[in-house]
Amino acid sequence: MTDTTTTSPLKRTPLRDVHVKAGAKMVPFGGWDMPVQYTGIIEEHRAVRRAAGLFDISHMGEFEVQGRDALAIVQRLCTNDAAALQVGQVQYSLLCYPEGGIVDDLTLYRLGDDHFMLTVNASNIDKDWRWVTEHGRGDARWKNVSEETALLAVQGPKAEALVQRLADADVTRVLYYHFIRGKVAGVPAIISRTGYTGEDGFELYIPAARAERLWYALMDAGKADGIRPIGLGARDTLRLEMKFALYGNDIDQTTNPLEAGLGWVVKPAKGDFIGKAPIEALRAAGVKRKLVGFEMAERAVPRHGYRLLKSGAEAGVVTSGSFGPAVEKSIGMGYVRADLAAVGTALDVEIRGQAHPARVVKTPFYPSKAKKS
Amino acid sequence: MSKVPAELKYTKEHEWAKVEGDRARIGITAFAQEQLGDVVFVELPKVGAKVAAMKTFGVVESVKAVSDLFAPVSGEVVEVNADLAKKPETVNSDPYGQGWMIVVKLSSPKDMDALMGAADYEKLIAGAGH
Numbered sequence: 001m002t003d004t005t006t007t008s009p010l011k012r013t014p015l016r017d018v019h020v021k022a023g024a025k026m027v028p029f030g031g032w033d034m035p036v037q038y039t040g041i042i043e044e045h046r047a048v049r050r051a052a053g054l055f056d057i058s059h060m061g062e063f064e065v066q067g068r069d070a071l072a073i074v075q076r077l078c079t080n081d082a083a084a085l086q087v088g089q090v091q092y093s094l095l096c097y098p099e100g101g102i103v104d105d106l107t108l109y110r111l112g113d114d115h116f117m118l119t120v121n122a123s124n125i126d127k128d129w130r131w132v133t134e135h136g137r138g139d140a141r142w143k144n145v146s147e148e149t150a151l152l153a154v155q156g157p158k159a160e161a162l163v164q165r166l167a168d169a170d171v172t173r174v175l176y177y178h179f180i181r182g183k184v185a186g187v188p189a190i191i192s193r194t195g196y197t198g199e200d201g202f203e204l205y206i207p208a209a210r211a212e213r214l215w216y217a218l219m220d221a222g223k224a225d226g227i228r229p230i231g232l233g234a235r236d237t238l239r240l241e242m243k244f245a246l247y248g249n250d251i252d253q254t255t256n257p258l259e260a261g262l263g264w265v266v267k268p269a270k271g272d273f274i275g276k277a278p279i280e281a282l283r284a285a286g287v288k289r290k291l292v293g294f295e296m297a298e299r300a301v302p303r304h305g306y307r308l309l310k311s312g313a314e315a316g317v318v319t320s321g322s323f324g325p326a327v328e329k330s331i332g333m334g335y336v337r338a339d340l341a342a343v344g345t346a347l348d349v350e351i352r353g354q355a356h357p358a359r360v361v362k363t364p365f366y367p368s369k370a371k372k373s
Numbered sequence: 374m375s376k377v378p379a380e381l382k383y384t385k386e387h388e389w390a391k392v393e394g395d396r397a398r399i400g401i402t403a404f405a406q407e408q409l410g411d412v413v414f415v416e417l418p419k420v421g422a423k424v425a426a427m428k429t430f431g432v433v434e435s436v437k438a439v440s441d442l443f444a445p446v447s448g449e450v451v452e453v454n455a456d457l458a459k460k461p462e463t464v465n466s467d468p469y470g471q472g473w474m475i476v477v478k479l480s481s482p483k484d485m486d487a488l489m490g491a492a493d494y495e496k497l498i499a500g501a502g503h
Contacts, residue, residue, distance in 0.1 A: 025410075041436040042411040042462075233410070233437055299414040299461065301434045322436055323413035330414070352416075352432065 013058035014150050014211040022229055030123025030248075032059040034232050041233035045325040048197055048238055049366075052156035053230035054218050057203070058211060061125035062149045063132060066115040067140025074116050077136050077274060078108060079257060081267040085110040090177045090194055092265055094257055095131060096275030100282065101253040102260070104128050105245065107194060109179060114140070119151075121247045135274060150211035154218060155201030155238075157369065158225040163202050166221055167191065171202065176371045185217035196235065198242035198368045234325075241324045243293045243333055243363035249304055250291060250319040250333055258282050259335065260291045289316060290341040293363035295331045296349065299323070300356045302332035307350040308358075315340050315347055327365050332358070376403065377495045378469055382445065382488035384427070385497060389469065390445040392485060393476070397446050400473040401433065401464065404498045409435040412464040415457045417474055422450045424477055426484050431474065433464065442474065446484035452476035 010033035020026065024035035035056070037044060047053050065073055074082045080093035087110050095103035104124045109117040120128045125146055133142050154163055164171050169182030171191055179192035190205035206214055219227060236246070245251045251260045257279060258266070268280050296302060302321030309315050321332030332349070340347065343362050348355035381389040387405035391398045406412060414434040424430040424444040431442040453475050457463060464472040479485070489497070 036437070037410060040411050040465075042413075237436060299458070300416065301414055301439070303439070323411075323434075325436075 011059070013056055014208045015056045015058060015215055018212060018215055019056065019229070024229070024231060027232070029232055030059065030121070032122055034059060035229070037231040037233045038229045041231070041237060042325040044228055044230045044234035045237050047226060047228040048156045048199055048230055048234065049326045050157070051226035051228075052154060052158040052162055052201075052222055053197075053228050053234070054215065054222070055153040055155065055230045055235060056150075056211075056215070057153055057235075058150040058208065059122035060151055061120040061122060061128065061144070061146040062151075062205065063118045063120065063129065064111070064115065064143045064145055065118070065132070065136065065140050066112070066143070067138070068114060069138030070114045070116055070140040073136040073138050073140055074108065074118075075270060075273060077132055078106075079267065079273060079275065079279070080108070080265040081270040082108060082110070082116065083270060087112055088178055088180065090179055090192055092177075094262060094265055095128065096257065096273075096279065097253060098274055098278075100256045100275045100278035102247070102251045102255055102257060103131050103253070105247055105251060105262075109190070109192070123248060148208050150206050150208045152204045152206065152211070152214060152218070153195055153197075153201065154204065155195045155197040155199045155230075157200065158222065158227070159199070159201035162218065162222045162225055162227065163191070163204075166217060174202075185214050185221075187214045187217075189214075193371065195370065196244055197238040198244075198364060198366060198370060199238075200369055200371045237322050237325055240320055240322055240331065240333070241326055241364060241366040242368060243365065245291070245333075246320060255291075255335075256282055256287070259287045259289050287338055289335045290338050291319065291333060292336055292341050292360045293331065293333050293365060294347060294349075294358040295327075295329050295361050295365070297357040297359070299330055300349075300351050301330050302334075302349045302351065302356075302358070308334050308336055309348040309350055309355055310337075310340055310346075312355070318349060324365055331365050336360070377491045377498075379491045381469070381491065382485055383491070383494035383497075384443055384445045384488060386427075386443040387498075388443055388445050390485065390488060395482065396451065396476050396478050397448070397485065398473050398476050399445060400468055401442065402494070402498075403468045404501075406465045406468045406472075409433065409438060409440060411436050412461045415461050415464060415474065417453050417457070418450050420450055420453055424448060424450060424475075426487070444477065445488055446477055446479055446481075448477040448480040450475050451478045
């Protein structure tokens with residue numbers, strides 16, 4: 001159970017010792033020493049669905065770009081239309097290669113008219129930094145603020161009231177995929193109504209040096225609500241129940257946004273961007289495979305890399321899978337031939353040499369509770 | 374650290390075996406279930422199947438991992454814990470009791486002598502802990 005793929009020392013978030021002290025099981029993830037669980041993945045998952053969970057996601061990367069050409073640069077790098085973003089708004093977007101594959105998925109924050117922040121996946125920070133600074137040149141300055149920034153997510157039905165009790169601003173008026181600046185427990189923060197769980201809640205960008213203070217303030221203030229610290233294990237099962245893609249599992253350099261069902265963040269009408277031509281060519285030709293959600297007839301668990309079959313013949317491949325603690329079924333995501341992507345299609349997952357029945361289902365697997373209006 | 378029942382025998386792969394006449398009841402240890410985390414699926418052989426000492430007889434899946442189950446002894450499966458199909462989490466909550474997996478009719482009672490006693494198993498997991 002040790003990671004042998006990495007020889008360099010694991011990176012630590014400012015809360016690493018807090019997790020160890022809390023009894024977390026630590027694992028290497030994307031080069032980071034991260035808590036996979038505190039008490040148990042299923043219990044943590046259900047705590048987020050029923051009450052509130054606190055996540056340390058400080059391993060994620062944050063880049064800022066500021067200057068006269070900032071918007072033009074972001075428009076060239078990202079697939080979504082950043083010009084449609086107001087200051088105070090957040091947008092899900094993609095960085096693509098010229099061939100149409102995905103460099104990373106990210107959330108884009110418009111901090112000011114000519115000032116943006118990109119939040120990128122932890123395992124991609126170095127790659128993305130090279131990518132944006134190489135391909136995002138112009139009259140603007142890039143700044144990698146990943147090290148000095150900590151990121152806490154508070155998610156679940158009790159999250160709004162909890163953050164409000166500690167905040168000096170009215171967070172109840174912050175709409176989904178919007179943010180404000182304010183103080184939470186005295187810590188200056190970007191208070192962003194975003195998340196990766198399908199629950200209402202916030203992501204709080206704060207100075208790394210204040211992370212411990214805010215962590216304990218939220219844990220104390222949320223005690224009566226039943227708040228729990230949540231590890232990466234439950235973060236993964238929560239996002240899977242929403243069919244949110246995880247870079248490296250469901251999307252990567254070899255997958256096209258359209259196949260991944262992310263065509264809604266590709267906006268060709270906005271002008272040119274890296275990867276536009278091959279993505280639009282594929283849109284015109286039609287995709288050959290699609291990322292679908294499926295559920296298993298029985299408990300056996302589909303996992304990344306398992307084969308998907310149709311009547312014994314190759315149909316595709318599983319990209320993510322787990323027992324879904326809230327839907328109480330084994331569920332998965334995978335790429336299948338486009339003609340097998342319709343809801344209701346019967347498939348099999350090959351698990352240890354045996355075909356186990358599955359069915360393409362409507363997603364998300366679990367209805368989203370995020371505050372969308 | 375989890376308690377290791379003195380009356381059971383153990384494998385280095387963290388299964389336990391309990392002699393019941395000419396049979397052995399088999400499960401995984403408290404240490405094993407702690408390491409695995411939440412058990413969500415247990416794949417077991419059918420009654421009548423043959424199992425061989427230190428060969429796999431099934432699979433236990435947690436949210437994060439798939440692990441093989443190794444038979445402590447050789448013999449024929451005479452009972453299977455069907456409750457685990459609906460409640461695999463019993464392996465976490467009661468690994469030495471309701472979370473048992475199979476009962477094997479021993480083909481060679483001497484197999485039991487090759488297994489570890491509780492004291493040796495305790496030493497093994499003390500060394501494996503973090």
